[in-house]
Amino acid sequence: MKLIHIAPASLLFIAACGGGGNDKQAIVDACVADGSSDQATCECMADAAEKNLDGKLFSMLADAARDGSEATEEIMGDLTPEQQTQFMSFAMQAAMTCGMGE
Template identity: 75%
Template sequence: MKKTMLASAALFGLAACGGGGGDRAALVNACVDDGSMDQATCECMADSAEKNLDDDLYSKLAQAAKDGEEATEEIMNDMTPEQQGQFMSFAMQAAMTCGAT
């Protein structure tokens, strides 16, 4: 459970830090800039997000990565209960798959 919470925090942290380029690049760049994970782990987390989140939630997360902290707060407040469940499921899976610590 600790890894799941860290992965979730890191993902929202990566979104809060901002980024540029395409959706995947924005997620990876923001994750690396956050400093809590290495490049390979960040790439794995971004790939996992693209694979496991529906298009709407993935787009919201990527846009938050591009737009910064305020957008991250908005996405958290705007998630439906279903999206929250999807995100937590993704975060748990990604933490195990990518070895996020």
């Protein structure tokens, strides 16, 4: 059950602070700025997002990272069931691969 809580938490974690530059860099910057993870973990998460999310969902995640936590809540509410499933899959993969949630 712990992994069920990781998906929304991971989006909030990534979007905690705005980033700049390209989509992947925006995700890394927001993750690092949050202060909960080191650069390597944040890069791992951004790589996992890029690999496991389709282009539209990856861009939505990057936009949330740039815009902050309020955008995160809006994005989570706007996801289709298919996007929610895709995001959950990414979040679980990132948690296992990158050590998030430990």
